[in-house]
Amino acid sequence: MTSALLTIQNLTVRFGGLVALDDVSLDIAPRSIQAVIGPNGAGKSTLINVATGIYGATSGRVDYDGARIDGRAPHAISRLGIARTFQNTELFGEMSALENVMIGADRHMCGSYLSSAMHGPAYWRTEQAIRAEARRLLELVGLGNDTDVEAAALPFGKQRRLEIARALATRPRLLLLDEPAAGLRSAEIDELNSILLDLRANLGLTILVIDHVMALVMAISDHITVLNFGRKIAEGSPQEVRSSPEVIKAYLGEKAAHASHS
Amino acid sequence: MTVRLLFGAVVLVIFFAAPHFLAEFQLFQVCLIAATALVVLGIVVVTGIAGQISLAQAAFVGLGGYGPAILAARYGVPVWAGIMITAVVVGAVGYALGQLTLRVSGHYLALATMAFTAIVQLAFIHSDAVTGGAVGMQMPTLEISGKTFASGGTLYYVVLPVVGVLFLAVHNLIHSPVGRAFAAIRQSETAAAAMGIDVLAHKSAAFAASGFLGAIGGGLLGLLSTYLDPSQFGITQAVYYLAVAVVGGMQSPLGAIVGSAVFVLVPEFLQAFQTYLGLVFALLLLVFIVLRPNGLVSLASDLLRIVGGKQQRGAA
Numbered sequence: 001m002t003s004a005l006l007t008i009q010n011l012t013v014r015f016g017g018l019v020a021l022d023d024v025s026l027d028i029a030p031r032s033i034q035a036v037i038g039p040n041g042a043g044k045s046t047l048i049n050v051a052t053g054i055y056g057a058t059s060g061r062v063d064y065d066g067a068r069i070d071g072r073a074p075h076a077i078s079r080l081g082i083a084r085t086f087q088n089t090e091l092f093g094e095m096s097a098l099e100n101v102m103i104g105a106d107r108h109m110c111g112s113y114l115s116s117a118m119h120g121p122a123y124w125r126t127e128q129a130i131r132a133e134a135r136r137l138l139e140l141v142g143l144g145n146d147t148d149v150e151a152a153a154l155p156f157g158k159q160r161r162l163e164i165a166r167a168l169a170t171r172p173r174l175l176l177l178d179e180p181a182a183g184l185r186s187a188e189i190d191e192l193n194s195i196l197l198d199l200r201a202n203l204g205l206t207i208l209v210i211d212h213v214m215a216l217v218m219a220i221s222d223h224i225t226v227l228n229f230g231r232k233i234a235e236g237s238p239q240e241v242r243s244s245p246e247v248i249k250a251y252l253g254e255k256a257a258h259a260s261h262s
Numbered sequence: 263m264t265v266r267l268l269f270g271a272v273v274l275v276i277f278f279a280a281p282h283f284l285a286e287f288q289l290f291q292v293c294l295i296a297a298t299a300l301v302v303l304g305i306v307v308v309t310g311i312a313g314q315i316s317l318a319q320a321a322f323v324g325l326g327g328y329g330p331a332i333l334a335a336r337y338g339v340p341v342w343a344g345i346m347i348t349a350v351v352v353g354a355v356g357y358a359l360g361q362l363t364l365r366v367s368g369h370y371l372a373l374a375t376m377a378f379t380a381i382v383q384l385a386f387i388h389s390d391a392v393t394g395g396a397v398g399m400q401m402p403t404l405e406i407s408g409k410t411f412a413s414g415g416t417l418y419y420v421v422l423p424v425v426g427v428l429f430l431a432v433h434n435l436i437h438s439p440v441g442r443a444f445a446a447i448r449q450s451e452t453a454a455a456a457m458g459i460d461v462l463a464h465k466s467a468a469f470a471a472s473g474f475l476g477a478i479g480g481g482l483l484g485l486l487s488t489y490l491d492p493s494q495f496g497i498t499q500a501v502y503y504l505a506v507a508v509v510g511g512m513q514s515p516l517g518a519i520v521g522s523a524v525f526v527l528v529p530e531f532l533q534a535f536q537t538y539l540g541l542v543f544a545l546l547l548l549v550f551i552v553l554r555p556n557g558l559v560s561l562a563s564d565l566l567r568i569v570g571g572k573q574q575r576g577a578a
């Protein structure tokens with residue numbers, strides 16, 4: 001067995017009396033595309049928020065590439081190579097699409113404060129490199145014609161793709177996408193699927209996709225984990241998960257579960 | 263590149279020509295505008311760009327004046343060296359103040375920085391032995407290699423270059439990864455952190471910059487007024503600097519210059535209304551917050567867009 005890139009062990013997260021995640025364990029193999037699905041409030045976003053340092057774990061732990069990361073600062077986790085998108089998009093709204101992506105790339109190329117204050121030749125070289133990188137990533141997600149548009153002015157579907165480009169600019173190994181398909185039309189979902197498959201093939205990325213319906217993830221996931229009320233109720237290949245009575249029950253209610261048995 | 267060189271040449275010509283056309287008092291006012299603009303530039307960085315409301319600027323200005331005055335009076339440090347040493351120390355104080363943002367933000371940050379200004383002012387007033395207490399103290403005259411700079415006409419050649427260089431440096435920083443990180447933090451701290459930006463370190467750096475700029479500005483203002491009066495470094499003055507930034511435009515260094523020009527020159531035109539000056543400024547502040555939150559600078563860019571739009575239509 002190859003060792004996992006991200007390991008979540010017995011993770012429990014409580015908000016006061018509310019148990020958002022209850023003893024959840026999960027392994028993400030390198031270069032895999034995995035999905036976490038579940039109804040609203042199942043704890044999916046909480047899972048990503050713990051893995052990216054926004055929330056702490058009440059108990060249990062998260063390890064990335066052999067080191068424990070839960071409880072570390074979000075920027076430190078980003079620098080380890082974990083990038084994410086947000087369920088309700090968190091773009092830098094007043095900046096252009098290009099600038100949004102440049103911010104992700106800055107850390108890899110920026111020079112010293114002194115060269116930034118002087119704007120010497122070295123500064124212009126790196127600035128050009130950052131710009132070129134950002135433009136390339138925007139083209140990759142199909143936003144090549146929107147580079148100068150203010151992020152807040154983009155339609156929702158494009159904002160989601162901009163978030164993916166911005167996340168990629170940090171040069172991650174692991175990409176966590178929180179409901180990237182929500183609000184997209186089915187043609188857009190197909191586009192997104194092919195982008196994700198390309199990313200794995202070309203950059204060797206490992207990808208965790210969250211969704212509350214199965215539409216997106218069925219087609220591209222190697223492995224699916226199903227959460228309901230903070231607990232893991234099923235996991236396996238898309239086929240296994242689709243036929244699991246627990247899952248049908250969670251999604252369609254008791255009646256459908258009985259119907260599928262009879 | 264040629265555009266930059268041309269712009270630089272024009273600026274130099276104006277700089278050397280101005281003293282031949284302006285009276286001594288007018289040169290003094292130009293210096294006053296420049297020094298005030300430098301103070302307000304600190305607010306542009308920390309509040310306008312990085313989004314951290316600060317009412318600490320008056321304290322930074324006060325420290326920037328008292329520092330070199332005390333260093334000169336007690337230890338015989340030349341004033342120019344005193345101003346530089348003090349600015350570095352006040353920058354460090356700003357950095358420490360920025361660490362507060364780990365615990366407080368928004369309105370509470372405004373209150374915390376206001377408390378800082380109040381405390382520093384109290385320290386000026388109650389350290390009689392060092393600062394002269396409520397009476398204040400004399401700002402020593404600037405001397406550089408035997409030459410004294412005491413009038414508007416002579417200080418002009420010191421104040422303008424210093425302010426010019428610092429404005430250029432800040433302008434460059436704003437248009438670099440550092441400035442982009444500040445702006446990112448203003449727009450979404452969560453996303454900025456997810457991009458690998460150390461939010462706390464950058465907020466502290468922004469406060470450090472505002473402290474440094476405020477202190478240099480304070481030193482220059484001290485040289486111009488020749489006297490340090492502790493009543494000039496209180497909360498009212500902190501609000502005044504914030505108002506200058508709001509009226510000029512928070513988001514760009516140019517706004518600091520425009521705002522400072524308005525606030526230095528308007529009182530000249532309104533001599534008759536001296537008693538109501540506070541009221542005039544308060545109204546100005548209100549009007550701008552409600553109608554033009556991006557300040558006078560945005561008025562200029564809107565006008566340019568309208569004119570540009572007309573031209574395009576004319577061409578079509």
Ligand SMILES: Nc1ncnc2c1ncn2[C@@H]1O[C@H](COP(=O)(O)OP(=O)(O)O)[C@@H](O)[C@H]1O
Nearest residue numbers: 015018020038039040041042043044045046047
């Ligand atoms: N910061 C928070 N404070 C309190 N409760 C929270 C917080 N974040 C999430 N929750 C709660 O935890 C549960 C799981 O939320 P979430 O992870 O967002 O679910 P999902 O993403 O699967 O829809 C929900 O009941 C939600 O209200």
Ligand SMILES: [Mg+2]
Nearest residue numbers: 044045046087
């Ligand atoms: Mg969610």
